[in-house]
Amino acid sequence: MGEAIVEIGHLRKVFGKLVAIEDLSFTVGRGEIVGLLGANGAGKTTALSILMGLITPTSGSARVFGLELERHRVAILQRMNFSSAYTALPSNLRVEENLMVFARLYSVRNAQRKIDELLELLEIAHLKKRVAGRLSSGESARVSLCKSLLNDPELLLLDEPTASLDPDIADKVRKWLRLVQRERGIGMIYTSHTMRDVEEVCDRVLFMRQGRVFAEGTPADIVARFREKSLESLFIRVARDGELEEES
Amino acid sequence: MNWSVIFGLVCRYTYIIRRSVPRIIEMLFWPVLDLLVWAFLTMYLRGISHGPPSAVTFLLGAMIFWDVLFRSQQGMTVSFLEDVWTRNIINVFVAPVRVREFLAATALVGLLKVTIIIVLLTALAAALCGFNLLVVGWGLVPLFANLIVMGWGIGMVTTALIMRFGQAVEMLAWAIPFLFQPLSAVFYPVSVLPAWLQPAALALPSTHVFEGMRDVLAGGGFPARHLWWALALNAVFLAAEAGFFLWMYESTREKGYLAKLGTQ
């Protein structure tokens, strides 16, 4: 997989008495898409937030691009980006204004050209003058993806990017993501509780439960190891009875 | 400081004003309405008072000066709130934006709003009551500057509180500045306050600005002593307020609330 752009070691985060993340360790290679799969509350968003410096970990280490996270926060953020179903771009600005604002936040050179090129890539050049708040959810998802590609990130963090999208748009989002991965070799961490997402998009999956990773590998590997029909049935089994036996 | 970042944020906060009629009205309506009330009161008091006419014009000056402080604070905190309301704040915090760049940008927005409002109110006061604020002369610039800086300080505190305690305490953005009003001796001299309250009043930079303003309007020349006091107190306050902001910011990251801002 080549060099690791993310190295997480024994990460732990407690909120008061609640353990949100326990002994989380993983790496992401350059150009690799790693999925964090797990039920609501498994700790996916917390893990991403730690990687973006929004949450300070209780203990453990986190390095991105070989740099220590807490000390090089801004330098790291300059080289990565984020998109989520739970955030939005300012609804009262035009698409092009929004993208221009973020181009400046990321100090993008030739911003106008970059914006046009990305709008073209995602086939939304016609939305340029539209006010962001009046776009359909599929259009918003594409604009948000545009924003997250403005700085040519080497790492993209995606927090449930397909949540709240209808199956058709969700399918397209997955295709766009694979397209940009292919064309730009961007590494990604992709959180989801949808099996479909993970199976289609991710090279490798970390299956999380109550803040811990209990299975790791390609989707097919994991399914085989736990003697299940599919990731989905495994997910349900994990959610319902917790105890797991692995095929040794 | 990265100027591209600051410029980007200032654009973001000014685009919304440009595009939104309610925001333009919010920005201009209240100050103008306020001024009208004080203008009519001034006219009335002039008719019934036997003292020097300058005594009542203080009121208009005081009202405009107070607005400088209040709007400077508002410009800062409302900018932050705009991003919370539109669920954009996380996008800003995960961009390579340093805390000081974010604060500088919102402070600049405060300055911009203050400038627009001051020009408007000064013109209106002159047109309606023949009250010319410019008689204060060049002293006006440092007096206003001190109020703007104090507004920034309070802006940092209110922003920090909303960041830490969430949107539930949003109304603090409008309430907290008024905590300082009675003690700042805005509409009356400090000497009116009970003796035991006067030291507390004199500990606020704003009090010295308002005292200085009254000195000048009464024909007292450049209020150097008041300005030095205001400046020194502002430096102390600003350092403490910046410290408070950073403390709240770290605590917010530690408790995980920063990641939740505007997402619920």
Ligand SMILES: Nc1ncnc2c1ncn2[C@@H]1O[C@H](COP(=O)(O)OP(=O)(O)O)[C@@H](O)[C@H]1O
């Ligand atoms: N700021 C917080 N304070 C307290 N508990 C939190 C906070 N953020 C998340 N949690 C808890 O931590 C656990 C993991 O949450 P999260 O990372 O959001 O899960 P996921 O994204 O996998 O659904 C959940 O039990 C959640 O309630």
Ligand SMILES: [Mg+2]
């Ligand atoms: Mg989540």
